[in-house]
Amino acid sequence: MNTPNAPTDGAGTTARTRGRAILRAAATGTPDPPPGLDAAADTDDTDTDTVDADGRDVALRARGLGKRYRGRWALSQCDLDIPAGRVVGLVGPNGAGKSTLLNLAVGMLTPTAGSVRVLGGRPGSGAAQLAKVGFVAQDTPTYPRLSVAEHLRLGAALNPGWDDAVARERVERLGLDPAARAGTLSGGQRAQLALTLGVAKRPRLLVLDEPVASLDPLARREFLADLMTAVAEHELSVLMSSHLVSDLERVCDHLVVLVASRVRVAGDIDRLLATHHRLTGPRRDPATLPADQQVITASHTDRQSTLLVRTDGPVHDPAWTRGQPSLEDLVLAYMRPTAPETAPAGRPTLEALR
Amino acid sequence: MIWLSWRQLRTQAAVVLTALAALAITLAATRGQLSHLAASAGEGFLDAAGARRADSWLYLVTLVVVLVTPGVLGVFWGAPLVARELEAGTHRLAWTQSVTRTRWLATRLGVSTLAAAAAAGVLGQVARWWCAPIDTAVRAGHGNGGLLSQPRMSPVIFDARGLVPLGYAAFAVVLGVTVGMLVRRTVPAMALTLAVYVAVQIAVPLLVRPHLASPSHATSAITADTLHGFRGSGPPDAGGRIDALMVDVTAADAAGAWMLSSRTVDAAGKVVSPLPSTLADCLGVPDRAVGPDPVDPAAGGVRAGGLPPRGERVVAGGPAPAERQAGTREKACFAAIAQRGWQQKVTYHPDSHYWPLQGAETGLYLALTTLLAALCFWRIRRLS
Missing domain, CATH: 1.20.190 (Delta-Endotoxin; domain 1)
Known part of the structure; x- marks a missing residue:
């Protein structure tokens, strides 16, 4: 992790348990591929591909990862560890490289530079690797002229691990007409169908690229609730991108903020909330704060300073009024282009991004 | 799948x-x-x-x-x-x-x-x-x-x-x-x-x-019986140009053949081009008939060159060759051709080449298909 303000959260436990098992065991069972068979394009072939520095299981590991389209870098120099056994939200402004990263993770794209390993393997390197990772692509594509039942048949034909009972049960529960063509379904239903394909494949990691972006609020809520049910039932690791923090807050227990290919902050959501404070008090130079308090953003009026700080310890200074930032505030603060002291005085710190 | x-x-x-x-x-x-x-x-x-x-x-x-x-x-x-x-x-x-x-x-x-x-x-x-x-x-x-x-x-x-x-x-x-x-x-x-x-x-x-197969060649004598027209430009009597003669192919396998080229060659086998405009005499009165490319049942094949280029014209003998009244000028003309040893040389694929050509061309297309398929498999790994 080469980003200074990218705290990773050492503790594996989370208070936000959502009735599902943490999937350590599943991820640890993956043997590393023999070096001779999988030597392609990897610069950091080590035996730590599935475990990070703290000994936690890693679902995805990127090192110096870059992707260039027509001379433009959509993602460059990205270093990232995504823990296994979590529901991980990937958030960032448009153009941060979220979609590119996810497409690299499922093998839809091949890296221009660096390497990415998912569950110990190179994405898209073969049928076995493809079977481990489910993907619900942006705008949840389905074949408009195939019926719902034919989509299930497609899934069964293309996935050796296909769980037909799960697929049928989901279709029934969601009220999808098996004979209906996918083209006649609503956006929400189509997303549910795409999710059904992703879940019934029984992957170990499910990757969702802005699955709810085009859905109305009700459909979005239903989709996410349904996703959580599936996650609880099937013990999936999930990596989901969105630019709506509220959606991610509802379902995720781990968050990664990606800005311009860089991880700005990553950690379990409970811990992020517990270690970030909004401090309001008399105007003060942020440099005079205790060393263990890292200022994320600061804004000043003539008489007052408002700071967002991160600290592992408590805030004792009685001059401050301490407030709890919302997750959205926190994410937006990290998505700012940095240099908080240049922000115009008098304007609220967390407003008007981009 | x-x-x-x-x-x-x-x-x-x-x-x-x-x-x-x-x-x-x-x-x-x-x-x-x-x-x-x-x-x-x-x-x-x-x-x-x-x-x-x-x-x-x-x-x-x-x-x-x-x-x-x-x-x-x-x-x-x-x-x-x-x-x-x-x-x-x-x-x-x-x-x-x-x-x-x-x-x-x-x-x-x-x-x-x-x-x-x-x-x-x-x-x-x-x-x-x-x-x-x-x-x-x-x-x-x-x-x-x-x-x-x-x-x-x-x-x-x-x-x-x-x-x-x-x-x-x-x-x-x-x-x-x-x-x-x-x-x-x-x-x-x-x-x-x-x-x-x-x-x-x-x-x-x-x-x-x-x-795709090596074509056959045949030569025909240019006589009043076989010559039935010529292709050229300008006035057919003098000052005009004759590019090619239209001569019936007398080879046994000419029926149903695909004519590739038909050229007038001299005794040494060299192509005579352009032909002297005096050859118009062979067809009798110059202005007799000017019309589209006549259909020639005996040749049976498609003539190499197809339609004459713009500005050229095709002159055909009026009566059928056999019925033509051989006038003095015609006789002299054909005598001159015979004396110079000119013949009409045709290159063609006879009907017997049909299956070899079909097989070779199918093979050619299947080879192209294989190449394109290889390109597809190369390309699909780079699509996103």
């Missing part, structure tokens, strides 16, 4: 196969009458068949259908195969199931190509079978210059029956897939596939097919 390939091809396949099956059944039902007519009418068969509107019409329809089917398959089966997935984004669904995209492409390309090749192959054989009495009559020299008298060696008819439609269809489908993968949008890919396919279909008979 095969199920999916078939499912995605089903609708288009049903349309095409129904139409082709209807044509095949019609041909099968009418073939008996045609054979019967061939047996009973003898040398007059082509006249008799040409006079029957149903047979002429069916001949023409079969010709057109076999000619366009490979292109249609390439445009409607090949081009959208990957392009539509890329356009609709469904490739992100298909390629992230537990099947590598290489296998996905192999299956989908295989099913479509084999289905197209099989359909076109069967169609080509049915067309060949139905047209066999006509081809036999043309080969025997019974042609009357009508629609049915085009030899099967002539460029267009060659494409429309036999083995080659199979190769064309396989090529067209894989070409469509390749173009679709490069263009990534369905409708432009369909248009470009059609354009490239048509260009190849025009280029191959002009540039490649003559060399």
Whole structure:
């Protein structure tokens, strides 16, 4: 992790348990591929591909990862560890490289530079690797002229691990007409169908690229609730991108903020909330704060300073009024282009991004 | 995977196969009458068949259908195969199931190509079978210059029956897939596939097919009996230019042959060009007849060079050569030709080259198909 303000959260436990098992065991069972068979394009072939520095299981590991389209870098120099056994939200402004990263993770794209390993393997390197990772692509594509039942048949034909009972049960529960063509379904239903394909494949990691972006609020809520049910039932690791923090807050227990290919902050959501404070008090130079308090953003009026700080310890200074930032505030603060002291005085710190 | 390939091809396949099956059944039902007519009418068969509107019409329809089917398959089966997935984004669904995209492409390309090749192959054989009495009559020299008298060696008819439609269809489908993968949008890919396919279909008979087997050569004497016209420009008597003589080919296998070139050569075998304008005398009075390229039943073949270029004209003798009144000037003219040892040398593919050429051309197209398929498999790993 080469980003200074990218705290990773050492503790594996989370208070936000959502009735599902943490999937350590599943991820640890993956043997590393023999070096001779999988030597392609990897610069950091080590035996730590599935475990990070703290000994936690890693679902995805990127090192110096870059992707260039027509001379433009959509993602460059990205270093990232995504823990296994979590529901991980990937958030960032448009153009941060979220979609590119996810497409690299499922093998839809091949890296221009660096390497990415998912569950110990190179994405898209073969049928076995493809079977481990489910993907619900942006705008949840389905074949408009195939019926719902034919989509299930497609899934069964293309996935050796296909769980037909799960697929049928989901279709029934969601009220999808098996004979209906996918083209006649609503956006929400189509997303549910795409999710059904992703879940019934029984992957170990499910990757969702802005699955709810085009859905109305009700459909979005239903989709996410349904996703959580599936996650609880099937013990999936999930990596989901969105630019709506509220959606991610509802379902995720781990968050990664990606800005311009860089991880700005990553950690379990409970811990992020517990270690970030909004401090309001008399105007003060942020440099005079205790060393263990890292200022994320600061804004000043003539008489007052408002700071967002991160600290592992408590805030004792009685001059401050301490407030709890919302997750959205926190994410937006990290998505700012940095240099908080240049922000115009008098304007609220967390407003008007981009 | 095969199920999916078939499912995605089903609708288009049903349309095409129904139409082709209807044509095949019609041909099968009418073939008996045609054979019967061939047996009973003898040398007059082509006249008799040409006079029957149903047979002429069916001949023409079969010709057109076999000619366009490979292109249609390439445009409607090949081009959208990957392009539509890329356009609709469904490739992100298909390629992230537990099947590598290489296998996905192999299956989908295989099913479509084999289905197209099989359909076109069967169609080509049915067309060949139905047209066999006509081809036999043309080969025997019974042609009357009508629609049915085009030899099967002539460029267009060659494409429309036999083995080659199979190769064309396989090529067209894989070409469509390749173009679709490069263009990534369905409708432009369909248009470009059609354009490239048509260009190849025009280029191959002009540039490649003559060399797929070594052609035959024959020389004919230029006499009052064989010379029936010349092609040139300017006034035919003096000051004009004569580019080529039209001489009947006397070789035994000339009937039904594909004429590649016909040139006047001197005794040493060198091509004489341009020809002296005095040769106009051989045809008698210069201004007698000026008209379009006369149809020549005896030559039977398609003349090399086709239509004369703009500004040139074709002069044909008025009466048939045998009936021509040999005047003094004509006699002197032919005597001069004989004295110089000039002969007409023709290069042609006789009908006996039909199957070697069909086999070689099918092989050529299948080789091109393989190359394009390799390009597809290379390309699909780089698509996203």
